[in-house]
Amino acid sequence: xxxxxxxxxxxxxxxxxxxxxxxxxxxxxxxxxxxxxxxxxxxxxxxxxxxxxxxxxxxxxxxxxxxxxxxxxxxxxxxxxxxxxxxxxxxxxxxxxxxxxxxxxxxxxxxxxxxxxxxxxxxxxxxxxxxxxxxxxxxxxxxxxxxxxxxxxxxxxxxxxxxxxxxxxxxxxxxxxxxxxxxxxxxxxxxxxxxxxxxxxxxxxxxxxxxxxxxxxxxxxxxxxxxxxxxxxxxxxxxxxxxxxxxxxxxxxxxxxxxxxxxxxxxxxxxxxxxxxxxxxxxxxxxxxxxxxxxxxxxxxxxxxxxxxxxxxxxxxxxxxxxxxxxxxxxxxxxxxxxxxxxxxxxxxxxxxxxxxxxxxxxx
Numbered sequence: 375x376x377x378x379x380x381x382x383x384x385x386x387x388x389x390x391x392x393x394x395x396x397x398x399x400x401x402x403x404x405x406x407x408x409x410x411x412x413x414x415x416x417x418x419x420x421x422x423x424x425x426x427x428x429x430x431x432x433x434x435x436x437x438x439x440x441x442x443x444x445x446x447x448x449x450x451x452x453x454x455x456x457x458x459x460x461x462x463x464x465x466x467x468x469x470x471x472x473x474x475x476x477x478x479x480x481x482x483x484x485x486x487x488x489x490x491x492x493x494x495x496x497x498x499x500x501x502x503x504x505x506x507x508x509x510x511x512x513x514x515x516x517x518x519x520x521x522x523x524x525x526x527x528x529x530x531x532x533x534x535x536x537x538x539x540x541x542x543x544x545x546x547x548x549x550x551x552x553x554x555x556x557x558x559x560x561x562x563x564x565x566x567x568x569x570x571x572x573x574x575x576x577x578x579x580x581x582x583x584x585x586x587x588x589x590x591x592x593x594x595x596x597x598x599x600x601x602x603x604x605x606x607x608x609x610x611x612x613x614x615x616x617x618x619x620x621x622x623x624x625x626x627x628x629x630x631x632x633x634x635x636x637x638x639x640x641x642x643x644x645x646x647x648x649x650x651x652x653x654x655x656x657x658x659x660x661x662x663x664x665x666x667x668x669x670x671x672x673x674x675x676x677x678x679x680x681x682x683x684x685x686x687x688x689x690x691x692x693x694x695x696x697x698x699x700x701x702x703x704x705x706x707x708x709x710x711x712x713x714x715x716x717x718x719x720x721x722x723x724x725x726x727x728x729x730x731x732x733x734x735x736x737x738x
Contacts (some may be wrong), residue, residue, distance in 0.1 A: 380381055385435075416619065448728050467569045497681070498704070500523070500527065500570055500701070501526040502700050503634065503673070503699035504529045504672070505528055505531060506694070506697065507532035509531040509542060513542060515693060516528070516544070520566055524567070530644065531561075532561070548566060549567075550587050563587050563607050565587045578625045579629055583618075588606050590604055591605055600638045601635040602634045603637065603640060605640045606626065606640070606642075606644060608643035610643075623653065624656065639676070641674075642700075644672055644673050645672065646672050654678055656678075657676075659680045660677040661676075666698045679686075683703065684705055686700050687703075
């Protein structure tokens with residue numbers, strides 16, 4: 375038997391002896407007072423107070439032998455207890471000014487309310503030009519012309535499948551193009567859309583028999599009277615079938631109208647001498663009144679949103695083309711509703727919602 379075991383056994387024997395002697399003394403005391411063997415609460419408390427306590431040296435010796443359990447104290451000791459405050463109501467801190475006006479170095483938080491500027495216009499500015507080929511060599515001049523335009527329609531690009539799109543790209547614009555797949559020379563349509571203009575290409579409405587590109591435009595906020603704007607870029611060759619082209623255009627417009635009954639229409643491009651009676655009875659308005667090639671108007675814009683646009687401006691030709699280009703820009707406000715309105719809305723982030731909930735809970 376080891377020395378450590380012997381020491382522990384001796385300490386336990388002494389402790390048991392003291393307990394037995396204490397119980398004998400308590401029984402003698404109870405017999406003297408005439409109390410039965412049943413113990414009440416008072417006697418049990420008196421027994422606990424009378425129990426011998428180990429002195430400091432004995433407790434240290436037992437601890438050195440490894441016979442004591444781990445006693446978990448208060449974290450950070452008594453100093454922590456002095457400064458501990460009762461837990462009150464939780465407060466969510468948001469992006470607002472600190473409530474310490476005397477602290478000059480305090481960090482100023484942003485407001486919970488944010489300001490959203492409404493759109494000034496609901497329709498895009500559009501541009502059309504006939505390049506008469508050589509588009510790749512006219513990209514610098516074309517890029518300078520499109521710098522302030524949302525959507526640009528270029529006809530007679532003379533591009534084909536052997537010309538990659540990356541050599542005809544313009545920085546800040548997305549290009550949608552259509553070219554002749556039957557090997558014929560010439561023709562072709564390309565549409566450049568500014569990168570932040572919300573447009574979706576309607577490829578399902580396009581046909582290899584017609585040189586057109588169709589787009590659907592919609593801002594985040596639109597007017598109640600116009601939910602979308604369908605934009606059609608058209609090149610109609612001089613010898614093409616007028617009736618077939620008009621039928622194709624009207625069929626595409628009807629397809630969009632079935633899904634978006636309040637959609638506006640903007641058709642632009644080189645229509646040559648297309649008989650447009652069917653388009654005008656749709657009803658659409660042809661807004662280009664000045665000649666674009668010699669004494670004739672070949673590059674046209676048909677729209678149902680004439681009142682939303684300013685008067686078209688005829689610009690000089692691009693490169694060696696014999697067609698003038700045309701740009702039309704929207705009015706500042708399509709309807710007379712006074713000055714611009716700045717709308718202030720509450721932030722939609724999680725912290726802003728928590729602040730709103732806290733404010734509602736604190737309001738009786």
